[in-house]
Amino acid sequence: MRYLPLTTDDRSAMLATIGAASIDDLFADVPVDARLDGPIADLPLHASELAVERHMAALSRQNRAAGDGPFFLGAGAYRHHVPASVDHLIQRGEFLTAYTPYQPEIAQGTLQMLFEFQSQVARLLGTDVANASMYDGSTACWEAIVMARRITKRGKALLSTGLHPHYRSVARTMAKYTGDVLVDGDPSLEAGTDWAALAAAIDKETSCVVVQYPDILGRIDDMTTLASACQAAGALLIAVVTEPVALGLIKAPGEMGADIVVGEGQSIGVGLQFGGPYVGLFACKTKYVRQMPGRLCGETVDANGKRGFVLTLSTREQHIRREKATSNICTNSGLCALAFSIHMTLLGEAGLRQLAAINHGRAKMAATELAKIPGVSVLNNSYFNEFTLLLPTEARPVIHKLAERDILGGVSLGRLYPANANLANGLVVAVTETVTEADISAFAAALKEVLA
């Protein structure tokens, strides 16, 4: 077996050193009736690299890759061009095969990268500090709700109806067990957000208000008034960003007064990967940092006075605090954070702003073209690179008919909200820099044909 270096002679010599007659002696503590005699029956035996690659390639070919044709899906995961150097650098063995930097003297590469990542994320989201990342945006979102409860000692969270339905589901799952009360609902097909209604609904029990920006229907809005309303009532404003490229064009939630900003960092550097691994962004005001979940990297000096970096404030974490920890989270999403950070470094502020502007321009072009189709209209009056189309018929079957024409034409609200007939005609369309004008024309032509 190509991954196992011990030879038969090695094994014999080592057993002799140990003083065991056979390998079975080393498993003597396993109860006799739980020991397996040979390899587990009915499972294949070892295979060559060629054979495994062939098998996996055959499975890969059974999928339509996003890049194989016109592609317009978003709704929490976005297809952007990732420069070749990003994937090359994250495959350096010193990054790829390192562990959590618990021995900082020989992990400064990971630690400095995390410090840079935290700084980039904080600036992008417009906040003071960010952590070293969470599993993904959805888990970061419910961790933020739990954090708001710890800070405010209140238990009612108001969720905007524009929050991604999966994020809402995750929060609902957790709330069942933590005792939080969630006020939530499905979105209505209106051009504007529900934020004014949320502001009016804040009361003395409210721990936080959670809004997504841009929201699940692609809508964007100014959260300054909502932030003030939260502050006046002693509640926290949590903003969720699932498309961070947007923040190269539109104001960051932190700039508008959000207390905690969480997000999905996938669209910068990470790629689609069929849903994971992704990278959860988690940022907040400095005054709340000791209530944050997850790993934090901080600057310090070594015994010789040189600048260096360490994991810090770990008295919040499970390996120190056990059942009193701020979260049970142990890992972060290190390698995805690295990919995010490298891509962000390549972009820089100038590149990010340009990328965001191109995305917005492309989306406007697509919206204009698609709205020309009889019976089709655009719901939003403002959006970044994603908007909601209203079709004259249910969107869910339309998606499949488009797929037959090799066009992946967005995410139907029917799939996201299967129980809500009012939303069935909605189609969420994302348009990034990877979409060409030809793709837009092909989409428009196919949609017209399908709806005819």
Next chain:
Amino acid sequence: MTALNPGGWRPEMTAAGGADDTTTFTGNRALMLEEALIFEIGSTATTGVDFDETAPAADLGALTRSAPIGLPGLSEAETVRHYTRLSRQNYAIDLGLFPLGSCTMKHNPRLNEKVARMPGFADAHPLQPQETVQGAYAVIHELAEWLITLTGMDSVAMSPKAGAHGELCGILCIKAALEARGEDRRVILVPESAHGTNPATAAFAGFTVEDIPATEAGRVNLEALKARLGPDVAGVMITNPNTCGLFERDMKAISDAVHAAGGYVYCDGANFNAIVGRVRPGDLGVDAMHINLHKTFSTPHGGGGPGSGPVVLSEALAPFAPLPFVTKHAGGFRLIEEESAGEDHPQTFGRMTAFHGQMGMFTRALAYILSHGADGLKQVAEDAVLNANYVLRSLEGVLDAPFAASGPCMHEALFSDKGLAEGFSTLDIAKGLIDEGYHPMTVYFPLVVHGAMLVEPTETESKAALDQFIGALRSVAMRARNGDPALKTAPHFAPRARLDETAAARKPVLAWQG
């Protein structure tokens, strides 16, 4: 000069720099290169990405982001150099033995990386129409079947994102099962030797955590456990093999007792590598166990994640598993993802994450499993256990091994700080090992052993590599026993000397302030 790391070592710092007074203008020492922060070497006007078109003017009025963001950019050439330089300040499995106990730092096969990047997997959207991603569902299903068979369990929840997330999944299944029975049991019993995530998870889900006493031989005290069981106990969380590197001989009896008292058995599967292909947790009465794909099944640790933590479940807990999941039908695979999936899965506790879990880890883990097959995986467990026992027996003369007398260990060897010279600690041994070119073992865990050193060599180390490591650790241990003062200031040859963690925590600097 701006490209120099301003906090890095400088010629003028010779006095503070210790015994080595060889100075250079840059602060570099040949291949040991200092590297400044991107905020010190980049600029907001620089970009390493070219675009095909000029951006249209923004038209979003007051929402337009007009204030500076402060994100530095670098050209591609500078970017590659920055991160390559940083990478060289890391220790990694690719550089050498990485004996971090309970972390299973085994070789990460590169076939796995290649497979994960196949466009059908890497460039597929989680919400694509189901007919366009049948191959992705097939991967999830095939891996799920392997995990079920290898563990002898009833089903598996694939979506948990990491080990601790998997623990939460298992504990929520237990909570949901109790609710379905109409019982309000509030206590989860956890041994003191458990990973910190176990009590943190149980507490997060609203349970009260109580300790399970251990025996002198480092295992769960069955009689004490039985005495504590009762109508208030929801279940136990037990790591097997445990964090002392020992197999819980009474595991089946523990499970039987817990079940008889109406509770459930959660097994922390972090140490599954010791028994994969040789022992099925299902045969030991386990109800739920997470599997760290980044440990047993070799997906890369990536400097702290991403992990992946599928949870295998017993028949009793399977009905409560989270959404979404993949099912197989005559016409192909189907993703069950909706909360309204009534007839398919009415008792699910809900969704734990957006989308379907760590697909990029599933492809890697499946490639690893197919490469080994049932025979290779059994060999993995055997070699991992053989290597750990070899380390244990080779070092027990120089380091105290508290449980060595009671028999063989499993995949990791546990030592204590007993016998070190006055004023010398486990930390000194760890830092001394760094100078010898090794990443230290897990230190000060498990908590039940004073100054614990937990060594997990894994099966991907050759005998020659083990012999050299044993020699190095013996040498460092002797220095600690003899009180060598130079060991107190180790490491001497690493990119940094010991770092001031107290200062970092007292006045946290968590972001660039320039």
